[in-house]
Amino acid sequence: MKHPLIAASLVLALSTTAAIHAAAPTDTMMNELVESYDWVRPQANFVRRVVDIPMRDGVKLHTVIIFRKGLKDAPMLLTRTPYDAEAATSRNRSQDIDEVVRYSDQIFVDNGYIRVFQDIRGQHGSEGEYVMNRPLRGALNHTRTDHATDTYDTIAWLVKHVPESNGNVGMIGSSYEGFTALMGTVDPNPALKATIPQSPMVDGWIGDDWFHNGAYRTFGFDYDLSQTVKQGGGAVPKGTGDEYTAYLNAGSAIEYAKAYGLLKMPAIRKVLEHPTYDAWWQGQAVDKQLAKRPLTVPMLLLVGEWDQEDSYGAPAVYQALEPKDVNNDMVSLAIGPWRHSGVNYVGRSLGPLQFAGDTAKQFRERYELPFLDCHLKTQAPKCDTPPVITYATGADRWEVSQKWPDGTYTPLYLGAKASLSFTKPDAGSDSYVSDPAKPVPMLPRPIHMEGNEWKEWLVHDQRFVDGRPDVMTYSTGVLSKPVHIKGAPKVDLHASTTGQDSDFVVKLIDVYPEENSANPVMAGYELPMGIEIFRGRYVHGFATPAPLEPGKTYAFKWSLPNVDHVFLPGHRIMVQVQSSLFPLYDRNPQSWVPSIMDAMPKDYVKATETVHYGGDAASAVWLPITGD
Known part of the structure; x- marks a missing residue:
C-alpha cells in the first residue's frame, strides 16, 4: 500500500499533466518572450511590493518595500x-528574506522592520x-525639490x-546613502524618528x-563616470x-x-571648474547646512577608522551638531575598525589586521538595532545610546565616551636624526627634493585603485616608501608604556x-x-593610523x-582622520612627511x-622641501592622549 503523501503527490502530478494536455497545443512559432515573471512565489516568507511614489512636482520615484510575512504595527x-x-532587495532571488536582502539588513528584517529602498x-x-549630491533648495538649486523634500514626500x-x-520611520545608509540620510533631517517629516x-x-x-584640503582625488573620475552615464559607464x-x-x-x-x-560629463566638468573652496562647494557642505537648523531627529553618525573615501563627513557633522545637543542624548558618533562602509560586512579583519x-x-x-528600536518601535525600550562609541584598535575593545575628542592634545615633536x-x-631642519x-606612490606598483587593493590601502605596510630620499621618516624609541589616543591628531x-x-603629506604610523x-x-609592520594631505597654496585659507x-x-x-588607538609597549610611533601621494x-x-x-x-618642476623643527618652528603632530 502506498504511503498517503506519495499517493497525494501522484494525484497532483497526474492532474497537472492532464490540465496541460487538455489545453490547445502551444504553437511552435509562438513568441516566447513574456512581459514579466513574479519571482516572489507564494511559498516565500516575505512580502515584496514595488511602487512608484509621486513627489510634489509629479515626478515618481521607484520604491521597493519588503518585510517578513505576518508583520503588524512595524516600524x-x-x-x-x-x-x-x-x-538591494533581490540579492539571491530566494524565497527566504534573509537571502534576499543585503547582509547588513538581515538583523532588521529579522527583528520586525519593514525595509524600504528608493531610487x-x-x-x-x-x-x-x-x-550628483543635489544641493538643497536655495542659491545652488532653484527648483522646488531636493533630497529633503523628496524624503518628506516619500x-x-x-x-x-x-x-x-x-507610522514611525527611520533612515539608514552608507556613503551616498549616508548623504541622503542626513538630507532627510532638513525640515523633516514628523514621522522621521531616527x-x-x-x-x-x-x-x-x-x-x-x-x-582633501585642496588636493584633487583622481578616483573621482571613475565614480562620476559610473554614476552619470546610462550606457557605457x-x-x-x-x-x-x-x-x-x-x-x-x-x-x-x-x-x-x-x-x-570625460569633459562631456557635466558632473566632471563642474568639479574641475571649482578647484578652490568657493561658494559652490561651501553651499553644498552638509555640516554647514545642518548647523543652521535645529537638531530634531536623533542621529547615530558612523565612520570607519580607515575609511578610504569619506573619513571627514561623520565627525564633521558631529562637531556641527553636538553643541545643539544640550542633554547629550540626540546625536552620537561611532568609529569602528573598518574601511569605507565596512560596518555592513563581516568585520573580523582588514587587510592583515585581525x-x-x-x-x-x-x-x-x-x-x-537598539538605537532604532528605542526610537521607532511601538513598545520601545529605553534609549541609552552612548554619546560616543569607538573601537580601540591595538587593544581590541569597544569603548564609550561622553565627548569627542576624548583626550588631551600633546605635541609629539619632529627632531634631529629622524x-x-x-x-x-633644538632648532634644526631636514630637506628633500620633490620631483x-x-x-x-600610494601603494607598491603596479597600482589598481579597485577591489581589495582600494578598500585596504590605508592599512598597507609603509615600509615600501620608508627610506626613499623624498620621504622624511621620524620615529620614537621603543615604547615602555601604552600611548592611547582618542580623537583626530593635528598636524603642525x-x-x-x-x-x-x-x-605636504603626513602619515602617523x-x-x-x-x-x-x-x-x-x-x-616590523608599519601600520598607518592616519594619512592626510595639505595643498600649500591654501595656507592662508x-x-x-x-x-x-x-x-x-x-x-x-x-x-588627520579620527581614531581610537593604543600604541602598545614594544611598539614605536613613526611620522612620515612627503610631498606627493600618487595617483590618489x-x-x-x-x-x-x-x-x-x-x-x-x-609647469611641473623639482623643488627642495625643508622641514623645520625645534625653536620657533617646532614641527609636531599633536596627539589626543587619554589618561587611562
Missing part, C-alpha cells in the same frame, strides 16, 4: 539610494533629472499606504570624495595597466579628462620650499616589533589660494599656476 527603515533599489531622482527606476506616502506599519548616516558624503572639497577605459603610469603619462587632471572624453570577533556584527547588535619625541628639540616626474608642520607651491613570533605577518614665497617658512596646519592625488606642479587642473608639462 519602517528607509534607504534612498543611487545604487539600485531592485538590486533617487534620475537613477534606475525613478523619473526626474539626476544631479515618508508621507509610506505612512499612509503601508498598513503594516506603526537616522543612521554611515560614512556620509558631507563636504566633497575639505575631506570627502573629490578633494563604469571605470575610465584605461585598461588594466599601472594606474600610476596612466595618470603620469596624461599630465594634469584636465589632460587626463580630455584623453578619455580583530576580536566580528566587530561589524557586534556594532549592529549592540548599538545600531627622532620623534614628546620633548621639544613631480617621480611622485611618491613648519616647512619651506624653493618652489611657489607644494603639497604604529611600528610593530621586528620580532613577533605570535603573528609573523605583523613583524581654503577660499584664498596664493603662491608660496620661496624660502619662507610657513606653518601648515591640518588634521593629482600632482602639484610646484610652480605657480592659477588652477592646477590646467597645469602644462612645463
